[in-house]
Amino acid sequence: MAKSGTIQEAVKGSYASLAKSADQKSCDSLQTEKLVKYGYSSEELQTLPESVVTLADGCGSPTALATIREGDTVLDMGSGGGVDVFLASRKVGPNGRVIGLDMTPDMVSWAQANAVKLNAANVEFKLGQIENIPLDAESVDVIMSNCVICLSTDKEQVFQEMFRVLRPGGRLAIADEVALRVFSEEEKADPSKWCSCITGAVTEGVYAGMLENVGFEEVYVKQLRKPGESTSGVFSAFISGIKPAKNRSQ
Amino acid sequence: MKRRLMEILACPIDKHYPLDLHVFEEKEEIVEGLLVCSECDRWYPISDEIPQLLPDDLRESMEDLRWLAKWKERVPERVLTSGKPFSLK
Numbered sequence: 007m008a009k010s011g012t013i014q015e016a017v018k019g020s021y022a023s024l025a026k027s028a029d030q031k032s033c034d035s036l037q038t039e040k041l042v043k044y045g046y047s048s049e050e051l052q053t054l055p056e057s058v059v060t061l062a063d064g065c066g067s068p069t070a071l072a073t074i075r076e077g078d079t080v081l082d083m084g085s086g087g088g089v090d091v092f093l094a095s096r097k098v099g100p101n102g103r104v105i106g107l108d109m110t111p112d113m114v115s116w117a118q119a120n121a122v123k124l125n126a127a128n129v130e131f132k133l134g135q136i137e138n139i140p141l142d143a144e145s146v147d148v149i150m151s152n153c154v155i156c157l158s159t160d161k162e163q164v165f166q167e168m169f170r171v172l173r174p175g176g177r178l179a180i181a182d183e184v185a186l187r188v189f190s191e192e193e194k195a196d197p198s199k200w201c202s203c204i205t206g207a208v209t210e211g212v213y214a215g216m217l218e219n220v221g222f223e224e225v226y227v228k229q230l231r232k233p234g235e236s237t238s239g240v241f242s243a244f245i246s247g248i249k250p251a252k253n254r255s256q
Numbered sequence: 257m258k259r260r261l262m263e264i265l266a267c268p269i270d271k272h273y274p275l276d277l278h279v280f281e282e283k284e285e286i287v288e289g290l291l292v293c294s295e296c297d298r299w300y301p302i303s304d305e306i307p308q309l310l311p312d313d314l315r316e317s318m319e320d321l322r323w324l325a326k327w328k329e330r331v332p333e334r335v336l337t338s339g340k341p342f343s344l345k
Binding site: 011014018079103105109111114115118130131132133134135137138139140141142143145146170 | 257258260261263264265266267268269271273274300304305306307308309310311313314
């Protein structure tokens with residue numbers, strides 16, 4: 007495959023230009039239709055400003071699928087325009103907080119501007135990389151992520167970092183692309199396929215195995231929609247897991 | 257950046273906690289400020305309310321140094337001279 011730095015630059019560039027194009031994008035009914043298909047409700051989308059909905063993308067709705075509780079500290083890895091952060095912020099309430107982490111400066115600025123618009127007091131956006139999460143160990147109750155981990159060139163490090171920052175008993179709520187087959191090194195070297203959330207994806211067995219290797223338990227990969235509409239070789243899934251509680255008897 | 261984020265922020269490289277905070281401009285949130293890891297001497301800007309905690313290879317040295325020069329009167333000497341990954345001297 008291409009050098010991981012090359013792929014990472016391509017991913018960063020591709021999402022930077024998406025953020026830059028946000029001003030020109032309009033939030034038409036097609037965009038809402040797509041998001042409803044992902045699991046968002048049109049009612050909740052209507053409560054968000056157009057500048058949030060217009061950039062929303064992913065492959066599922068982690069906030070709809072996650073067991074986010076009032077008072078939770080939630081980390082969204084690859085928060086983009088912030089749609090999942092804002093939806094989660096309502097679930098955690100004033101005593102909780104939601105942190106959006108993204109490595110694209112334009113995305114974080116856009117999301118922060120949306121936070122000001124929404125007057126969201128329990129929301130924070132940070133510029134950072136999911137392979138090097140800038141949070142203290144055991145500081146987070148729920149990690150969510152929407153179609154982002156498949157873009158990482160070092161998923162093992164991402165999973166180690168997720169395990170580190172979660173509190174014992176902390177939960178994963180991840181929407182991501184999962185591969186139906188193993189992609190060849192040649193396919194993986196194509197930055198455009200990688201950036202479209204295809205060839206960076208790993209198979210269900212590899213995904214769950216990597217999570218279990220770093221210590222997660224009760225790992226489930228649940229298919230969200232039937233593949234087959236495209237021949238891309240991936241399907242959208244919801245991945246859950248738990249960091250075991252410390253005092254549990256072995 | 258809200259001050260209460262300091263409760264959980266750590267250095268993305270060596271995971272040291274807590275980071276040192278220097279505030280240069282504050283409204284409802286910290287608008288401009290500096291985060292420093294006392295363990296590895298890395299510094300991270302808070303600019304336009306956003307804390308920038310990227311690993312070294314994703315940072316833009318020119319932009320970061322321009323920011324550092326802009327606030328050099330307020331930045332601790334140690335960061336100016338030997339801060340990582342870039343310093344003014």
